[in-house]
Amino acid sequence: MSTSEEKAPLNFIEVKIEEDLKKHKNDNRIHTRFPPEPNGYLHIGHAKSICLNFGLAQKYNGLCNLRFDDTNPEKENIEYVNSIKADVKWLGFEWGDGEFYASDYFEKLFEYAIKLIEIGKAYVDDSTAEELSRMRGTTTETGTDSPYRNRPVEENLELFKKMKNGEFEEGSRILRAKIDMASPNIHLRDPAIYRIKKVKHHRTGDDWYIYPMYDWAHGLSDSIEGITHSICTLEFEVHRPLYDWILDQLEVFHPQQIEFARLNLTYTVLSKRKLLDLVNDKHVSSWDDPRMPTISGLKRRGYSPASIRNFAKKIGVAKRDGIIDVALLEHSVREDLNKEANRVMGVLNPLKITIINYPEGKTELLSAKNNPEKEERGEREMPFSREIYIEKDDFMENPPRKYFRLSPEKEVRLKFAYIIKCEEVIKDKAGEVVELKCTYDIHSKSGNDTSGKKVKGTIHWVSAEHAETAEVRLYDRLFSVEDPAGDKEKDFLEFINPDTKIVKNAYVEQGVKNFKVGDSFQFERIGYFCLDKDTSENQLVINRTVTLRDSWGKKKN
Protein backbone atom coordinates (compact mmCIF):
# COMPACT_ATOMS: atom_id res chain seq x y z
CA MET A 1 0.00 0.00 0.00
CA SER A 2 1.45 3.31 -0.97
CA THR A 3 0.77 5.99 1.55
CA SER A 4 0.20 8.85 -0.81
CA GLU A 5 -0.77 12.02 0.93
CA GLU A 6 -4.33 12.43 2.02
CA LYS A 7 -6.14 14.61 -0.39
CA ALA A 8 -8.55 16.99 1.21
CA PRO A 9 -12.08 16.60 -0.13
CA LEU A 10 -12.86 19.00 -2.93
CA ASN A 11 -15.68 21.48 -2.72
CA PHE A 12 -18.14 21.57 -5.59
CA ILE A 13 -16.34 24.43 -7.29
CA GLU A 14 -13.04 22.58 -7.22
CA VAL A 15 -14.77 19.53 -8.61
CA LYS A 16 -16.03 21.66 -11.48
CA ILE A 17 -12.60 23.17 -12.04
CA GLU A 18 -10.93 19.78 -12.12
CA GLU A 19 -13.47 18.55 -14.64
CA ASP A 20 -12.66 21.57 -16.79
CA LEU A 21 -8.97 20.85 -16.40
CA LYS A 22 -9.51 17.28 -17.54
CA LYS A 23 -11.23 18.61 -20.65
CA HIS A 24 -8.47 21.17 -21.19
CA LYS A 25 -11.04 23.91 -21.21
CA ASN A 26 -9.53 27.39 -21.67
CA ASP A 27 -6.14 25.77 -22.26
CA ASN A 28 -6.17 24.78 -18.58
CA ARG A 29 -6.03 28.39 -17.52
CA ILE A 30 -7.66 29.21 -14.19
CA HIS A 31 -8.54 32.85 -13.69
CA THR A 32 -10.86 34.14 -10.99
CA ARG A 33 -11.67 37.55 -9.65
CA PHE A 34 -12.88 39.24 -6.50
CA PRO A 35 -15.32 41.96 -7.60
CA PRO A 36 -16.33 44.26 -4.72
CA GLU A 37 -18.45 47.33 -5.22
CA PRO A 38 -16.69 50.20 -3.45
CA ASN A 39 -19.75 51.28 -1.53
CA GLY A 40 -18.85 50.03 1.92
CA TYR A 41 -16.26 48.23 3.95
CA LEU A 42 -15.46 44.57 3.48
CA HIS A 43 -16.72 42.13 6.09
CA ILE A 44 -16.06 38.53 7.09
CA GLY A 45 -18.45 37.35 4.40
CA HIS A 46 -16.27 39.03 1.79
CA ALA A 47 -13.28 37.39 3.45
CA LYS A 48 -14.85 34.04 2.59
CA SER A 49 -15.12 35.09 -1.03
CA ILE A 50 -11.60 36.55 -1.09
CA CYS A 51 -10.11 33.37 0.35
CA LEU A 52 -12.12 31.32 -2.14
CA ASN A 53 -11.20 33.28 -5.24
CA PHE A 54 -7.56 33.99 -4.42
CA GLY A 55 -7.22 30.54 -2.89
CA LEU A 56 -8.44 28.82 -6.05
CA ALA A 57 -5.99 30.83 -8.12
CA GLN A 58 -3.15 29.80 -5.83
CA LYS A 59 -4.15 26.15 -5.75
CA TYR A 60 -4.47 25.83 -9.52
CA ASN A 61 -1.57 28.08 -10.45
CA GLY A 62 -3.84 30.68 -11.88
CA LEU A 63 -4.59 34.33 -11.37
CA CYS A 64 -7.12 36.28 -9.37
CA ASN A 65 -7.98 39.86 -10.24
CA LEU A 66 -9.16 42.50 -7.85
CA ARG A 67 -11.86 44.28 -9.78
CA PHE A 68 -13.93 47.14 -8.50
CA ASP A 69 -17.48 46.96 -9.73
CA ASP A 70 -17.83 50.72 -9.82
CA THR A 71 -20.83 51.28 -12.05
CA ASN A 72 -22.98 53.26 -9.63
CA PRO A 73 -21.22 56.56 -8.84
CA GLU A 74 -23.98 57.63 -6.49
CA LYS A 75 -22.96 55.17 -3.83
CA GLU A 76 -19.31 54.64 -4.47
CA ASN A 77 -16.20 56.52 -3.48
CA ILE A 78 -12.47 56.37 -3.24
CA GLU A 79 -12.41 55.91 0.53
CA TYR A 80 -14.06 52.56 0.06
CA VAL A 81 -11.68 51.63 -2.75
CA ASN A 82 -8.74 52.29 -0.47
CA SER A 83 -10.17 50.44 2.48
CA ILE A 84 -10.92 47.42 0.30
CA LYS A 85 -7.39 47.32 -1.05
CA ALA A 86 -5.96 47.61 2.45
CA ASP A 87 -8.19 44.83 3.77
CA VAL A 88 -7.42 42.38 0.96
CA LYS A 89 -3.73 43.04 1.41
CA TRP A 90 -3.99 42.65 5.16
CA LEU A 91 -5.69 39.31 4.69
CA GLY A 92 -2.55 38.23 2.91
CA PHE A 93 -3.48 38.27 -0.76
CA GLU A 94 -1.77 39.95 -3.68
CA TRP A 95 -3.26 40.84 -7.00
CA GLY A 96 -0.10 42.12 -8.69
CA ASP A 97 -1.03 43.74 -11.99
CA GLY A 98 -4.55 42.48 -11.65
CA GLU A 99 -6.13 45.63 -10.30
CA PHE A 100 -9.04 46.62 -12.48
CA TYR A 101 -12.13 48.77 -12.48
CA ALA A 102 -15.32 48.21 -14.39
CA SER A 103 -15.08 51.92 -15.13
CA ASP A 104 -11.92 51.23 -17.13
CA TYR A 105 -14.17 49.44 -19.59
CA PHE A 106 -16.88 52.09 -19.96
CA GLU A 107 -15.83 52.87 -23.52
CA LYS A 108 -15.70 49.22 -24.50
CA LEU A 109 -18.97 48.50 -22.74
CA PHE A 110 -20.56 51.34 -24.70
CA GLU A 111 -19.32 49.89 -27.97
CA TYR A 112 -20.73 46.50 -27.06
CA ALA A 113 -24.07 48.17 -26.41
CA ILE A 114 -23.95 49.74 -29.86
CA LYS A 115 -23.31 46.31 -31.29
CA LEU A 116 -26.25 44.87 -29.42
CA ILE A 117 -28.46 47.59 -30.84
CA GLU A 118 -27.12 46.93 -34.30
CA ILE A 119 -28.02 43.27 -34.18
CA GLY A 120 -31.50 44.29 -33.15
CA LYS A 121 -31.21 43.04 -29.59
CA ALA A 122 -31.47 46.30 -27.67
CA TYR A 123 -33.68 49.34 -27.74
CA VAL A 124 -34.13 52.68 -26.07
CA ASP A 125 -37.24 52.85 -23.95
CA ASP A 126 -38.86 56.19 -23.05
CA SER A 127 -41.22 54.71 -20.48
CA THR A 128 -41.23 55.96 -16.91
CA ALA A 129 -40.03 53.80 -14.09
CA GLU A 130 -43.60 53.13 -13.03
CA GLU A 131 -44.60 52.15 -16.55
CA LEU A 132 -41.64 49.82 -16.80
CA SER A 133 -42.54 48.26 -13.52
CA ARG A 134 -46.10 47.71 -14.61
CA MET A 135 -45.10 46.24 -17.97
CA ARG A 136 -42.62 43.90 -16.34
CA GLY A 137 -45.47 41.84 -14.95
CA THR A 138 -45.09 39.77 -11.81
CA THR A 139 -43.71 36.39 -10.84
CA THR A 140 -46.99 34.82 -11.91
CA GLU A 141 -48.05 37.06 -14.79
CA THR A 142 -45.99 37.58 -17.88
CA GLY A 143 -44.92 41.03 -18.89
CA THR A 144 -46.13 43.08 -21.80
CA ASP A 145 -44.11 44.54 -24.61
CA SER A 146 -43.17 48.18 -24.38
CA PRO A 147 -44.53 50.45 -27.12
CA TYR A 148 -40.89 51.34 -27.86
CA ARG A 149 -39.80 47.75 -28.27
CA ASN A 150 -39.81 47.75 -32.04
CA ARG A 151 -38.03 51.00 -32.67
CA PRO A 152 -35.85 50.82 -35.76
CA VAL A 153 -32.16 50.22 -35.21
CA GLU A 154 -31.21 53.62 -36.59
CA GLU A 155 -33.49 55.42 -34.19
CA ASN A 156 -32.17 53.40 -31.24
CA LEU A 157 -28.63 54.21 -32.26
CA GLU A 158 -29.38 57.88 -32.46
CA LEU A 159 -31.26 58.01 -29.16
CA PHE A 160 -28.62 56.00 -27.33
CA LYS A 161 -25.91 58.35 -28.54
CA LYS A 162 -27.97 61.28 -27.36
CA MET A 163 -28.30 59.58 -23.99
CA LYS A 164 -24.55 59.31 -23.91
CA ASN A 165 -24.15 62.96 -24.81
CA GLY A 166 -26.30 64.07 -21.95
CA GLU A 167 -29.11 65.35 -24.12
CA PHE A 168 -31.81 63.71 -22.01
CA GLU A 169 -32.93 64.11 -18.46
CA GLU A 170 -31.90 61.62 -15.84
CA GLY A 171 -34.47 58.87 -15.66
CA SER A 172 -36.15 59.78 -18.91
CA ARG A 173 -34.88 56.84 -20.91
CA ILE A 174 -33.03 53.57 -20.58
CA LEU A 175 -31.40 51.13 -22.92
CA ARG A 176 -32.92 47.67 -22.65
CA ALA A 177 -31.89 44.31 -23.94
CA LYS A 178 -34.59 42.81 -26.16
CA ILE A 179 -35.12 39.31 -24.88
CA ASP A 180 -38.50 37.94 -23.84
CA MET A 181 -41.22 39.73 -21.90
CA ALA A 182 -42.94 36.39 -21.33
CA SER A 183 -39.99 34.68 -19.70
CA PRO A 184 -40.68 33.15 -16.30
CA ASN A 185 -37.33 34.61 -15.30
CA ILE A 186 -37.97 38.27 -14.70
CA HIS A 187 -34.35 39.14 -15.39
CA LEU A 188 -34.92 38.11 -18.97
CA ARG A 189 -37.91 40.45 -19.45
CA ASP A 190 -35.98 43.05 -21.41
CA PRO A 191 -33.68 44.12 -18.57
CA ALA A 192 -32.22 47.62 -18.40
CA ILE A 193 -28.59 47.72 -19.37
CA TYR A 194 -27.89 51.45 -19.38
CA ARG A 195 -29.39 54.31 -17.43
CA ILE A 196 -28.86 58.05 -17.46
CA LYS A 197 -27.14 59.36 -14.34
CA LYS A 198 -25.66 62.81 -14.34
CA VAL A 199 -23.39 62.09 -11.45
CA LYS A 200 -19.67 62.58 -11.12
CA HIS A 201 -17.81 59.29 -10.97
CA HIS A 202 -14.87 58.92 -8.62
CA ARG A 203 -12.64 57.75 -11.44
CA THR A 204 -14.14 58.91 -14.72
CA GLY A 205 -15.31 62.28 -13.40
CA ASP A 206 -17.82 63.94 -15.67
CA ASP A 207 -17.01 61.89 -18.74
CA TRP A 208 -20.24 59.94 -18.67
CA TYR A 209 -23.92 60.73 -18.50
CA ILE A 210 -24.87 57.09 -18.80
CA TYR A 211 -23.72 54.18 -16.68
CA PRO A 212 -24.03 50.44 -17.36
CA MET A 213 -26.11 48.22 -15.11
CA TYR A 214 -24.56 45.36 -13.20
CA ASP A 215 -25.61 42.64 -15.61
CA TRP A 216 -24.12 44.44 -18.55
CA ALA A 217 -20.90 45.46 -16.85
CA HIS A 218 -20.15 42.38 -14.86
CA GLY A 219 -20.23 39.59 -17.41
CA LEU A 220 -18.50 41.67 -20.02
CA SER A 221 -15.80 42.72 -17.57
CA ASP A 222 -15.27 39.05 -16.79
CA SER A 223 -15.05 38.35 -20.48
CA ILE A 224 -12.64 41.19 -21.18
CA GLU A 225 -10.33 40.02 -18.41
CA GLY A 226 -10.46 36.43 -19.57
CA ILE A 227 -11.94 35.20 -16.33
CA THR A 228 -12.54 31.47 -16.53
CA HIS A 229 -14.62 30.97 -13.39
CA SER A 230 -16.81 33.83 -12.25
CA ILE A 231 -17.76 32.95 -8.71
CA CYS A 232 -20.56 34.81 -6.99
CA THR A 233 -23.23 34.31 -4.36
CA LEU A 234 -26.53 32.47 -4.65
CA GLU A 235 -28.76 35.47 -5.27
CA PHE A 236 -27.14 35.87 -8.68
CA GLU A 237 -28.26 32.45 -9.77
CA VAL A 238 -31.31 33.88 -11.51
CA HIS A 239 -29.02 36.30 -13.34
CA ARG A 240 -26.99 33.54 -14.93
CA PRO A 241 -29.29 33.09 -17.96
CA LEU A 242 -28.86 36.82 -18.64
CA TYR A 243 -25.11 36.61 -18.07
CA ASP A 244 -24.97 33.83 -20.64
CA TRP A 245 -27.34 35.54 -23.07
CA ILE A 246 -25.26 38.72 -23.23
CA LEU A 247 -22.01 36.90 -23.91
CA ASP A 248 -23.65 34.67 -26.48
CA GLN A 249 -25.23 37.55 -28.38
CA LEU A 250 -21.92 39.38 -28.57
CA GLU A 251 -20.00 36.19 -29.35
CA VAL A 252 -17.22 37.02 -26.95
CA PHE A 253 -15.15 34.94 -24.54
CA HIS A 254 -17.56 33.22 -22.22
CA PRO A 255 -16.58 32.70 -18.56
CA GLN A 256 -18.64 30.35 -16.41
CA GLN A 257 -20.60 31.81 -13.56
CA ILE A 258 -20.77 29.62 -10.46
CA GLU A 259 -22.79 30.48 -7.37
CA PHE A 260 -22.12 29.55 -3.76
CA ALA A 261 -23.87 30.29 -0.46
CA ARG A 262 -22.86 33.51 1.25
CA LEU A 263 -21.66 33.39 4.82
CA ASN A 264 -24.03 33.93 7.73
CA LEU A 265 -22.70 34.14 11.26
CA THR A 266 -24.56 33.88 14.55
CA TYR A 267 -24.89 36.95 16.76
CA THR A 268 -24.09 39.41 14.01
CA VAL A 269 -25.34 40.81 10.72
CA LEU A 270 -23.54 40.60 7.42
CA SER A 271 -25.27 42.86 5.01
CA LYS A 272 -23.67 46.06 3.84
CA ARG A 273 -26.86 47.98 4.34
CA LYS A 274 -27.28 46.88 7.94
CA LEU A 275 -23.65 47.53 8.72
CA LEU A 276 -24.01 50.97 7.18
CA ASP A 277 -27.03 51.57 9.43
CA LEU A 278 -25.01 50.62 12.50
CA VAL A 279 -22.35 53.12 11.54
CA ASN A 280 -24.65 55.92 10.42
CA ASP A 281 -26.95 55.66 13.41
CA LYS A 282 -23.95 55.60 15.75
CA HIS A 283 -24.69 52.24 17.30
CA VAL A 284 -21.04 51.57 16.79
CA SER A 285 -18.21 54.08 16.67
CA SER A 286 -17.10 53.40 13.12
CA TRP A 287 -16.59 50.79 10.42
CA ASP A 288 -13.64 49.49 12.41
CA ASP A 289 -15.44 49.36 15.74
CA PRO A 290 -14.04 46.17 17.31
CA ARG A 291 -17.54 44.70 17.57
CA MET A 292 -18.12 45.00 13.83
CA PRO A 293 -17.77 41.90 11.63
CA THR A 294 -15.91 44.05 9.13
CA ILE A 295 -12.38 43.04 8.27
CA SER A 296 -11.13 46.28 9.74
CA GLY A 297 -13.21 45.69 12.87
CA LEU A 298 -11.89 42.17 13.29
CA LYS A 299 -8.38 43.45 12.76
CA ARG A 300 -8.82 46.09 15.43
CA ARG A 301 -10.42 43.51 17.71
CA GLY A 302 -7.21 41.48 17.47
CA TYR A 303 -8.06 38.80 14.92
CA SER A 304 -5.04 37.78 12.89
CA PRO A 305 -5.18 37.34 9.11
CA ALA A 306 -4.19 33.70 9.56
CA SER A 307 -7.09 33.08 11.91
CA ILE A 308 -9.54 34.44 9.36
CA ARG A 309 -8.00 32.45 6.54
CA ASN A 310 -8.21 29.29 8.62
CA PHE A 311 -11.79 30.07 9.48
CA ALA A 312 -12.59 30.39 5.79
CA LYS A 313 -10.97 27.01 5.21
CA LYS A 314 -12.98 25.37 7.97
CA ILE A 315 -16.40 26.62 6.92
CA GLY A 316 -16.10 25.17 3.44
CA VAL A 317 -18.02 26.16 0.33
CA ALA A 318 -21.41 24.86 -0.74
CA LYS A 319 -24.75 25.90 -2.20
CA ARG A 320 -26.81 25.31 0.90
CA ASP A 321 -27.30 28.42 2.95
CA GLY A 322 -26.99 28.17 6.67
CA ILE A 323 -25.63 30.00 9.62
CA ILE A 324 -22.23 29.40 11.11
CA ASP A 325 -21.66 29.45 14.83
CA VAL A 326 -19.37 32.34 15.86
CA ALA A 327 -17.78 29.81 18.17
CA LEU A 328 -15.95 28.51 15.12
CA LEU A 329 -14.54 31.96 14.39
CA GLU A 330 -13.55 32.31 18.02
CA HIS A 331 -11.93 28.90 17.96
CA SER A 332 -9.92 29.98 14.94
CA VAL A 333 -8.40 32.97 16.72
CA ARG A 334 -7.65 31.05 19.87
CA GLU A 335 -5.94 28.38 17.84
CA ASP A 336 -3.70 30.93 16.18
CA LEU A 337 -3.10 33.23 19.13
CA ASN A 338 -2.31 30.35 21.47
CA LYS A 339 0.77 29.70 19.38
CA GLU A 340 1.60 33.28 18.49
CA ALA A 341 0.66 35.58 21.34
CA ASN A 342 3.05 36.21 24.21
CA ARG A 343 1.75 35.97 27.75
CA VAL A 344 1.64 38.83 30.20
CA MET A 345 -0.22 39.39 33.43
CA GLY A 346 -3.10 41.75 33.84
CA VAL A 347 -5.56 42.12 36.67
CA LEU A 348 -8.93 43.34 35.46
CA ASN A 349 -10.76 43.46 38.73
CA PRO A 350 -8.14 44.07 41.40
CA LEU A 351 -8.05 42.92 44.99
CA LYS A 352 -5.12 44.17 47.03
CA ILE A 353 -2.91 41.78 48.94
CA THR A 354 -0.27 42.69 51.47
CA ILE A 355 2.28 39.99 52.08
CA ILE A 356 2.97 40.70 55.72
CA ASN A 357 6.16 38.68 56.04
CA TYR A 358 7.73 40.14 52.92
CA PRO A 359 10.22 42.95 53.68
CA GLU A 360 8.91 46.44 53.19
CA GLY A 361 10.55 48.30 50.34
CA LYS A 362 12.04 45.16 48.83
CA THR A 363 11.63 44.39 45.15
CA GLU A 364 12.90 41.28 43.45
CA LEU A 365 12.81 40.31 39.83
CA LEU A 366 11.29 36.98 38.93
CA SER A 367 11.55 35.44 35.53
CA ALA A 368 8.44 34.56 33.60
CA LYS A 369 7.98 32.58 30.42
CA ASN A 370 6.79 34.60 27.47
CA ASN A 371 5.11 31.77 25.64
CA PRO A 372 4.97 28.17 26.81
CA GLU A 373 4.14 27.08 23.27
CA LYS A 374 7.31 28.66 21.95
CA GLU A 375 10.34 28.29 24.18
CA GLU A 376 12.37 30.47 21.83
CA ARG A 377 10.34 33.47 22.90
CA GLY A 378 12.39 33.39 26.10
CA GLU A 379 11.65 34.92 29.44
CA ARG A 380 11.10 38.33 30.95
CA GLU A 381 11.56 39.69 34.45
CA MET A 382 8.63 40.65 36.61
CA PRO A 383 9.00 42.78 39.71
CA PHE A 384 7.59 41.30 42.90
CA SER A 385 6.99 43.22 46.12
CA ARG A 386 5.08 43.31 49.39
CA GLU A 387 1.90 44.69 47.89
CA ILE A 388 0.31 43.06 44.91
CA TYR A 389 -3.04 42.84 43.15
CA ILE A 390 -4.86 39.66 42.30
CA GLU A 391 -8.17 39.10 40.55
CA LYS A 392 -11.20 39.45 42.79
CA ASP A 393 -12.56 36.22 41.35
CA ASP A 394 -9.48 34.41 42.59
CA PHE A 395 -10.53 34.76 46.22
CA MET A 396 -13.63 33.42 47.90
CA GLU A 397 -14.40 33.64 51.55
CA ASN A 398 -16.72 30.65 51.43
CA PRO A 399 -15.47 28.59 48.53
CA PRO A 400 -17.50 25.83 46.93
CA ARG A 401 -16.06 22.36 46.53
CA LYS A 402 -13.23 22.07 44.06
CA TYR A 403 -12.37 25.74 44.22
CA PHE A 404 -8.65 25.77 43.54
CA ARG A 405 -7.98 29.40 44.26
CA LEU A 406 -7.44 31.47 47.39
CA SER A 407 -9.64 31.38 50.45
CA PRO A 408 -9.08 31.91 54.19
CA GLU A 409 -6.31 29.70 55.61
CA LYS A 410 -5.68 28.25 52.15
CA GLU A 411 -2.71 28.49 49.84
CA VAL A 412 -2.23 29.20 46.15
CA ARG A 413 0.75 29.77 43.94
CA LEU A 414 1.33 33.13 42.42
CA LYS A 415 2.44 32.23 38.93
CA PHE A 416 6.21 32.49 38.46
CA ALA A 417 6.49 33.60 42.13
CA TYR A 418 5.73 32.21 45.57
CA ILE A 419 3.06 30.25 47.34
CA ILE A 420 1.02 32.50 49.58
CA LYS A 421 -1.43 31.78 52.35
CA CYS A 422 -4.41 33.91 53.25
CA GLU A 423 -4.17 34.92 56.89
CA GLU A 424 -6.70 37.69 57.25
CA VAL A 425 -9.61 39.10 55.32
CA ILE A 426 -10.27 42.82 55.58
CA LYS A 427 -13.71 44.17 54.77
CA ASP A 428 -15.26 47.58 54.50
CA LYS A 429 -18.38 48.73 56.34
CA ALA A 430 -20.56 47.18 53.69
CA GLY A 431 -19.00 43.82 54.28
CA GLU A 432 -17.15 43.86 50.99
CA VAL A 433 -13.71 42.26 50.93
CA VAL A 434 -11.24 45.04 50.24
CA GLU A 435 -7.90 43.57 51.13
CA LEU A 436 -6.16 40.36 52.13
CA LYS A 437 -3.25 39.91 54.48
CA CYS A 438 -1.18 36.97 53.40
CA THR A 439 2.13 35.33 54.18
CA TYR A 440 4.47 33.86 51.62
CA ASP A 441 6.68 30.80 51.81
CA ILE A 442 10.22 31.90 51.13
CA HIS A 443 11.17 28.37 50.10
CA SER A 444 8.52 28.13 47.42
CA LYS A 445 10.10 30.39 44.83
CA SER A 446 9.31 29.37 41.28
CA GLY A 447 12.08 27.41 39.71
CA ASN A 448 13.59 26.50 43.01
CA ASP A 449 10.88 25.36 45.22
CA THR A 450 12.19 23.43 48.22
CA SER A 451 9.03 23.77 50.26
CA GLY A 452 7.69 20.42 49.19
CA LYS A 453 4.24 21.92 49.04
CA LYS A 454 1.94 21.24 46.20
CA VAL A 455 -1.00 23.51 45.68
CA LYS A 456 -3.84 22.96 43.31
CA GLY A 457 -4.22 26.49 42.07
CA THR A 458 -2.00 29.00 40.35
CA ILE A 459 -3.19 32.56 39.92
CA HIS A 460 -1.92 35.66 38.22
CA TRP A 461 -0.91 38.86 39.94
CA VAL A 462 0.85 42.12 39.42
CA SER A 463 3.05 44.16 41.77
CA ALA A 464 1.10 47.17 43.00
CA GLU A 465 4.00 49.57 42.92
CA HIS A 466 5.12 48.56 39.47
CA ALA A 467 1.81 48.09 37.71
CA GLU A 468 0.55 50.23 34.87
CA THR A 469 -3.09 51.17 34.77
CA ALA A 470 -5.02 50.53 31.61
CA GLU A 471 -8.45 50.91 30.13
CA VAL A 472 -9.59 47.50 29.04
CA ARG A 473 -12.53 47.13 26.70
CA LEU A 474 -14.28 43.84 27.26
CA TYR A 475 -16.09 43.45 23.99
CA ASP A 476 -18.92 41.02 23.72
CA ARG A 477 -21.06 39.87 20.83
CA LEU A 478 -22.69 42.71 18.93
CA PHE A 479 -26.17 41.19 19.20
CA SER A 480 -27.84 39.28 21.98
CA VAL A 481 -29.67 36.81 19.75
CA GLU A 482 -28.36 34.27 17.29
CA ASP A 483 -30.06 35.64 14.23
CA PRO A 484 -30.79 39.34 14.72
CA ALA A 485 -31.85 39.84 11.11
CA GLY A 486 -34.14 36.83 11.16
CA ASP A 487 -36.97 38.22 13.24
CA LYS A 488 -40.01 39.12 11.21
CA GLU A 489 -41.51 41.47 13.79
CA LYS A 490 -38.56 43.27 15.25
CA ASP A 491 -35.88 45.34 13.64
CA PHE A 492 -32.38 43.96 14.05
CA LEU A 493 -31.32 47.11 15.91
CA GLU A 494 -33.54 46.09 18.81
CA PHE A 495 -31.24 43.17 19.49
CA ILE A 496 -28.06 45.13 19.96
CA ASN A 497 -26.16 43.83 22.96
CA PRO A 498 -25.47 46.73 25.33
CA ASP A 499 -23.01 44.73 27.43
CA THR A 500 -19.61 45.86 26.39
CA LYS A 501 -17.97 46.50 29.67
CA ILE A 502 -15.17 48.99 29.90
CA VAL A 503 -12.87 48.42 32.80
CA LYS A 504 -11.01 51.59 33.59
CA ASN A 505 -8.88 50.56 36.49
CA ALA A 506 -7.15 47.45 35.31
CA TYR A 507 -3.56 46.85 36.43
CA VAL A 508 -1.20 45.38 33.91
CA GLU A 509 2.45 44.51 34.00
CA GLN A 510 4.86 47.12 32.77
CA GLY A 511 5.82 45.35 29.58
CA VAL A 512 2.48 46.16 28.02
CA LYS A 513 3.77 49.69 27.58
CA ASN A 514 6.27 48.43 25.05
CA PHE A 515 3.66 46.87 22.81
CA LYS A 516 2.75 48.53 19.57
CA VAL A 517 -0.79 49.27 18.50
CA GLY A 518 -2.30 46.10 17.11
CA ASP A 519 0.00 43.70 18.98
CA SER A 520 -1.80 40.69 20.38
CA PHE A 521 -1.01 39.12 23.73
CA GLN A 522 -2.61 36.87 26.29
CA PHE A 523 -3.44 38.00 29.77
CA GLU A 524 -2.66 34.78 31.59
CA ARG A 525 -5.80 32.86 32.46
CA ILE A 526 -8.13 35.52 31.02
CA GLY A 527 -8.03 35.78 27.29
CA TYR A 528 -6.41 37.29 24.24
CA PHE A 529 -6.13 41.03 24.00
CA CYS A 530 -4.51 43.63 21.80
CA LEU A 531 -3.39 47.20 22.08
CA ASP A 532 -5.96 49.56 20.60
CA LYS A 533 -5.18 52.57 18.47
CA ASP A 534 -6.86 54.82 21.04
CA THR A 535 -3.80 54.29 23.23
CA SER A 536 -2.05 57.56 24.06
CA GLU A 537 1.03 58.75 25.90
CA ASN A 538 -0.67 58.51 29.26
CA GLN A 539 -3.39 55.95 28.70
CA LEU A 540 -3.14 52.37 27.62
CA VAL A 541 -6.25 51.13 25.82
CA ILE A 542 -6.66 47.41 25.42
CA ASN A 543 -9.26 45.40 23.50
CA ARG A 544 -10.34 41.94 24.45
CA THR A 545 -10.25 39.77 21.34
CA VAL A 546 -11.72 36.65 22.91
CA THR A 547 -11.70 34.94 26.28
CA LEU A 548 -9.82 31.76 26.97
CA ARG A 549 -11.92 28.62 27.09
CA ASP A 550 -13.17 28.36 30.62
CA SER A 551 -14.31 24.98 31.86
CA TRP A 552 -14.51 26.24 35.47
CA GLY A 553 -16.73 29.17 34.64
CA LYS A 554 -18.97 26.86 32.67
CA LYS A 555 -19.26 24.40 35.50
CA LYS A 556 -20.36 27.10 37.92
CA ASN A 557 -23.36 27.99 35.82
Place this chain on the structure above:
RNA sequence: AGACCCAUGGUGUAAUUGGCAACACGCCUGAUUUUGGUUCAGGAGAGUUCAGGUUCGACCCCUGAUGGGUCUGCCA
Protein backbone atom coordinates in the same frame (compact mmCIF):
# COMPACT_ATOMS: atom_id res chain seq x y z
C1' A B 1 -49.09 32.01 -6.72
C1' G B 2 -45.01 30.94 -10.75
C1' A B 3 -39.79 29.97 -12.07
C1' C B 4 -35.14 28.56 -10.27
C1' C B 5 -31.95 26.65 -6.24
C1' C B 6 -31.24 23.79 -1.75
C1' A B 7 -32.23 19.63 1.99
C1' U B 8 -26.81 14.66 5.98
C1' G B 9 -25.79 14.88 14.31
C1' G B 10 -26.96 21.25 17.86
C1' U B 11 -23.75 23.95 13.80
C1' G B 12 -20.79 23.68 9.24
C1' U B 13 -18.65 20.39 5.67
C1' A B 14 -17.51 15.09 3.74
C1' A B 15 -18.56 10.09 1.96
C1' U B 16 -13.30 6.76 -3.32
C1' U B 17 -19.28 8.90 -7.92
C1' G B 18 -24.43 3.05 -6.03
C1' G B 19 -21.21 -0.94 -1.27
C1' C B 20 -24.75 0.03 5.51
C1' A B 21 -22.20 7.85 7.46
C1' A B 22 -16.53 10.68 8.37
C1' C B 23 -14.08 15.36 9.86
C1' A B 24 -14.28 20.12 12.40
C1' C B 25 -16.71 23.30 16.00
C1' G B 26 -19.68 22.80 20.33
C1' C B 27 -20.86 19.41 24.53
C1' C B 28 -19.32 15.45 28.33
C1' U B 29 -15.44 12.23 30.96
C1' G B 30 -10.45 11.17 32.34
C1' A B 31 -4.92 12.14 32.21
C1' U B 32 -1.04 15.80 32.03
C1' U B 33 -0.18 20.93 33.36
C1' U B 34 3.13 26.67 37.86
C1' U B 35 -2.76 29.38 32.69
C1' G B 36 -9.54 25.52 35.46
C1' G B 37 -5.45 27.58 28.85
C1' U B 38 -2.71 24.16 25.68
C1' U B 39 -1.89 18.97 24.81
C1' C B 40 -3.37 13.80 25.13
C1' A B 41 -6.98 9.65 25.63
C1' G B 42 -12.01 8.54 25.38
C1' G B 43 -17.58 9.46 25.09
C1' A B 44 -22.55 11.06 23.85
C1' G B 45 -24.98 12.85 19.53
C1' A B 46 -27.54 11.77 12.64
C1' G B 47 -29.17 6.24 9.99
C1' U B 48 -29.06 11.07 5.66
C1' U B 49 -36.84 15.70 5.44
C1' C B 50 -41.00 12.27 4.03
C1' A B 51 -43.44 8.67 0.58
C1' G B 52 -42.87 5.72 -3.48
C1' G B 53 -39.71 3.64 -7.52
C1' U B 54 -35.05 1.51 -10.03
C1' U B 55 -31.25 -1.98 -8.00
C1' C B 56 -28.48 -7.79 -5.11
C1' G B 57 -27.56 -3.07 -2.70
C1' A B 58 -29.45 4.11 -2.47
C1' C B 59 -27.05 9.82 1.35
C1' C B 60 -25.95 9.24 -3.89
C1' C B 61 -30.25 7.71 -9.61
C1' C B 62 -35.94 8.64 -10.87
C1' U B 63 -41.02 10.51 -9.37
C1' G B 64 -44.01 13.08 -6.01
C1' A B 65 -44.72 15.61 -1.47
C1' U B 66 -42.90 18.69 2.48
C1' G B 67 -39.68 22.44 4.34
C1' G B 68 -36.24 26.49 3.44
C1' G B 69 -34.01 30.18 0.13
C1' U B 70 -33.88 33.49 -4.22
C1' C B 71 -36.33 36.57 -7.93
C1' U B 72 -41.21 41.49 -9.54
C1' G B 73 -34.46 48.57 -8.76
C1' C B 74 -33.11 53.06 -14.02
C1' C B 75 -28.71 48.78 -6.82
C1' A B 76 -24.73 45.33 -6.89
